[in-house]
Amino acid sequence: MTVLGIETSCDETAAAVVETTGDPARPWRLRSNVIASQINVHREWGGVVPELASRQHVRDICGVVEQALAKADLDWAGIDALAVTQGPGLVGALLVGVSFAKAAAAALGKPIVAVHHLAGHIESICLEHGEMPLPAAVLVVSGGHTSLYVVPEPGVYQLVGRTRDDAAGEAYDKVARLLGLGYPGGPVVDRLAREGNDRAIDLPRSRFTHADRNATPPDLQAGGHVQVAEFSFSGLKTAVVRLLQQRGVPITTGLTVASNAGPLSHQDVADFCASFQRVVVETLVERTFDAARQLGVRSVGIAGGVSANSRLRADALARGERDGLPVLIPSIALSTDNAAMIAAAALRKLARGESSPLDFNAEASLAIA
Ligand code: KG4
Ligand code: ZN
Numbered sequence: 001m002t003v004l005g006i007e008t009s010c011d012e013t014a015a016a017v018v019e020t021t022g023d024p025a026r027p028w029r030l031r032s033n034v035i036a037s038q039i040n041v042h043r044e045w046g047g048v049v050p051e052l053a054s055r056q057h058v059r060d061i062c063g064v065v066e067q068a069l070a071k072a073d074l075d076w077a078g079i080d081a082l083a084v085t086q087g088p089g090l091v092g093a094l095l096v097g098v099s100f101a102k103a104a105a106a107a108l109g110k111p112i113v114a115v116h117h118l119a120g121h122i123e124s125i126c127l128e129h130g131e132m133p134l135p136a137a138v139l140v141v142s143g144g145h146t147s148l149y150v151v152p153e154p155g156v157y158q159l160v161g162r163t164r165d166d167a168a169g170e171a172y173d174k175v176a177r178l179l180g181l182g183y184p185g186g187p188v189v190d191r192l193a194r195e196g197n198d199r200a201i202d203l204p205r206s207r208f209t210h211a212d213r214n215a216t217p218p219d220l221q222a223g224g225h226v227q228v229a230e231f232s233f234s235g236l237k238t239a240v241v242r243l244l245q246q247r248g249v250p251i252t253t254g255l256t257v258a259s260n261a262g263p264l265s266h267q268d269v270a271d272f273c274a275s276f277q278r279v280v281v282e283t284l285v286e287r288t289f290d291a292a293r294q295l296g297v298r299s300v301g302i303a304g305g306v307s308a309n310s311r312l313r314a315d316a317l318a319r320g321e322r323d324g325l326p327v328l329i330p331s332i333a334l335s336t337d338n339a340a341m342i343a344a345a346a347l348r349k350l351a352r353g354e355s356s357p358l359d360f361n362a363e364a365s366l367a368i369a
Contacts, residue, residue, distance in 0.1 A: 001019065001020045001080045001081065001347065001350065002017060002018075002019040002020075002031070002072075002074070002078055002079055002080050002081075003017070003018050003019070003079070003080065003081050003082070003083050003113075003343040003346050003347055003350070004016075004017055004065070004068065004069070004079045004081075004082055004083070004104075004343065005017075005018060005083040005084070005115075005339035005340060005341075005342035005343030005344075005346065006061075006065065006082070006083065006084045006085070006097045006100060006101045006339055006342065007084075007085045007097060007117075007120070007337060007338060007339040007341075007342045008057045008061065008085065008089075008093050008094060008096045008097030009085045009087070009088070009089025009090065009093060009094050009097075009117050009337070010048060010053065010089055010090060010093060010143070010144075010337060011037070011038040011039065011041075011042055011048045011053050011056075011093075011337075012035050012036065012037055012038065012336075012337045012338070013035070013036040013038070013056070013057050013060040013061055013064050013096075013097075014033075014034065014035045014036070014064065014337060014338050014339035014342075015034050015061075015064045015065040015067070015068035015339045016030065016031075016032055016033040016034065016068055016338060016339040016340035016342070016343050017030075017031040017032045017068055017069065017071075017072035017074060017079075017343065018030055018031065018127065018340055018343035018344050018347060019031055020347060020351075024131070025130050025131055026130035026131070027126070027130075027131070027347070027351075028126070028127050028343075028344050028347055030127060030340050031071070031072035031073075031074070032067075032068045032069075032070075032071035032072040033068070033333065033334075033338055033339070033340045034064050034067045034068040034071065034339075035064075035337075035338055035339075036060040036063070036064050038052075038053060038056045039183070039184065041053075041056050042183060043182060043183050045183075046177055046182070046183050047173065047177075047183055048090070050090045050092055050093065051092065053090055053092070053093045054090070054092035054093050054095070054096060057093055057096035057097070058096055061096055061097070061100050065100070065104075068339070076104075076108060079108065079110060080110060080111075081105075081110055081111045081112065081113060081346065081350060081355065082101045082102075082104055082105045082108075082110060082111070082112040082113070083101070083112070083113045083115055083339075083342050083343045083345070083346030083347075084097050084098055084100075084101035084102075084112065084113075084114060084115065084342065085097055085098075085115055085116075085117050085120065085339075085342050086098065086114035086115060086116065086356075086360060086361075086362060086363055086366060087116070087117065087362055087363035087364060087365065087366035088116075088117055088118075088144070088363065088364060088365050088366045089117060089144075089362075089364065090364070091362055091363075091364040094362035094363075094364070095362045097362075098114075098360075098361070098362045102358055105358065106358060111350070111355035111356075112355060112356055112358065113345075113346035113349050113350060113354070113355050113356055114356040114360045115342045115345045115346050115349075116345070116366055116367075116368045116369065117342075117366075118140050118145060118147065118149075118157075118304075118368055119157060119345040119348075119368055120341035120342040120344070120345045121140045121142065121303040121304045121341060122138050122140060122149060122151065122157060122301070122303055122345070123341055123344040123345040123348055124303050124330040124334040124335070124338070124340070124341035124344065125138065125301040125303050125328050125329070125330055126344065127330070127334060127340060127341060127344040128328070128330040128331055128334055129328045129330075131154065132151065132299045132301055132326075132328055133298035133299040133326060134151060134152060134153060134154070134297075134298060134299075135150055135151060135152045135153075135295070135296075135297045135298060136150070136151045136297055136298065136299045136300065136301055136328075137149070137150055137151075137160075137288060137291055137292040137295055137297045137299075137300050137301070138150075138151055138157075138300075138301035138302070138303060139284065139288045139300070139301070139302045139303070139304075139307075140303050140304045141167070141168045141169065141284060141302065141303075141304045141305075141306040141307055141312075142167060142168075142169050142304035142305045142306060142337075143167060143169035143170055143173065143184070143186075143305055143306075144167050144169070144170070145162070145163075145167050145304065146162060146163040146167045146168045146169075146231045146233070146284075146306075147159060147161065147162040147163075148160050148161035148162065148228070148229045148287075148288060148291055149368075150295055150297065151301075154348060155348040155349065155351075155352065157368050159368065160227060160228045160229065160291065160295070161227055161228055161229030161230055161231070161287070161291060162230070162231065163230075163231040163232060163233060164230060164231070164232045165232050165233065165234035166232075166233040166234045166237065167233070168231070168233055168280055168284060168306045169184075169186055169304070169305050169306045170233070171233035171234070171236060171237050171276075171280065172184075172185040172186040172189050172280070172306065173185040173186065174237050175189065175237060175240050175272070175273075175276050176188055176189050178237075178240055178241060178244055178249075178251065179244075179264070179269050179272060179273070180269075181269075186305060186306060186308070186309065187308070189273045189276065189277060190273075190277065190308075190309050190310055190311070192269060192270045192273040192274075193270065193273040193274040193276075193277040193311065194274075194310075195266075195267075195270040195274075196267070196269075196270030196271040196272070196273050196274030196275070197270075197271050197274055197275075198274035198275050198277065198278035199275065199278075200271035200272075200274070200275055201243060201271055201272055201275035201276075202275075203236060203239050203240070203243075203275055203276060203279045204235060204236065204239050204279075205236075205279055205282070205283055206231070206232040206233070206235055206236070206283065208230050208232075228291040228294050228295060229287045229288065229290070229291040230287070231283065231284070231287060233280065236276065236279060236280070240272065240276060243272075244264075244272075247263060247264065247268075248263050249263060249264060277309070277311055278311075281309065281311045281312045281315050282315070284306075284312060284316075285312070285315050285316050285319050288300060288302070288316070289319050289320075289323055289325070292323070292325060293323070297325075298325075298326075299325060299326045299327070299328060300316070300320060300325050300326070300327045300328070301327075301328045301329070302316055302327070302328075302329045303329070303330055303335065304335065305335060305336045305337065307329050307330065307335045308332045308335040308336055313329055316329065317329075
């Protein structure tokens with residue numbers, strides 16, 4: 001079976017072709033993966049402007065889909081089903097992909113599968129590495145989400161932890177903006193952090209005491225849901241603001257980007273990046289692996305844009321080695337938003353005989369199912 005996936009939930013217009021292999025351990029193969037990034041459209045505004053995103057998706061979608069088909073050496077007749085991100089995301093942006101995919105499905109008379117964006121991120125791991133040893137704990141860490149899921153069996157995703165406030169990627173983007181580093185912040189902070197001292201700036205780590213903290217692990221086979229991990233990154237961002245103010249750095253709010261970090265030297269900026277990154281990565285790794293131990297899972301997965309982070313990848317692999325747990329992370333190309341993961345998540349549903357009626361709608365907030 002060959003699926004054309006389409007993803008337009010934020011600032012990437014993406015299309016990809018994924019097919020089944022017949023091998024149960026490695027069920028899917030990537031045939032093409034095309035992404036038109038809108039970074040240059042949004043950069044001057046310091047973040048994604050929803051209306052500009054929708055309009056750019058309209059401009060790019062036909063060419064991106066045509067390229068995905070051409071790179072897979074297929075024409076429309078070679079596609080067995082359509083897959084598209086239904087949500088969560090920017091509703092105007094989602095609508096472009098949803099309308100395009102529905103029109104193609106109707107014209108071809110082929111089934112369509114509406115996919116949850118985070119199910120896509122989770123399945124990017126399986127697309128890259130084959131089936132994970134289950135049950136697995138999967139951390140989805142992106143610009144909009146920091147959520148921990150347990151996957152007790154293929155295609156079942158149970159939320160067991162999430163951020164109380166900012167997502168990790170959002171914190172990267174905000175701190176990058178405060179340091180005058182532009183948008184998106186993750187990759188540039190990651191790069192500069194390598195030149196900095198990760199102990200130079202004393203930044204706080206969030207601590208929680210809440211009812212579920214010492215709760216008995218949920219019975220995963222019975223579909224038990226319990227919050228076993230909690231994240232928070234807005235305090236960290238506020239601490240960065242306070243320290244920058246103390247050093248006389250002008251703090252701008254809104255969408256305009258500070259042109260530079262004022263009195264900070266290049267080394268100061270690198271030290272901020274390294275220290276911020278250490279706290280974020282240590283928090284993500286500790287909470288995820290503590291939860292993994294509590295849940296008694298057989299593997300740990302990390303997916304979403306922030307899983308492209310070099311320190312997160314290295315530290316999580318090292319911690320997995322120490323704890324004797326396999327750690328599976330997609331390649332960089334499948335970590336950040338792409339349509340291959342959407343096609344993969346659709347293949348998971350199609351294998352269970354599930355597809356979607358043509359009257360589903362784009363949903364800005366959507367629960368995973
Ligand atoms: O999954 P994604 O592409 O889009 C969403 O679903 O949000 O994630 C985008 C986020 C952005 O916040 C970006 O700054 C962050 O992923 N990101 C990184 C890195 N590359 C992308 N964060 C840290 N280190 C990176 N290397
Ligand atoms: Zn994403």
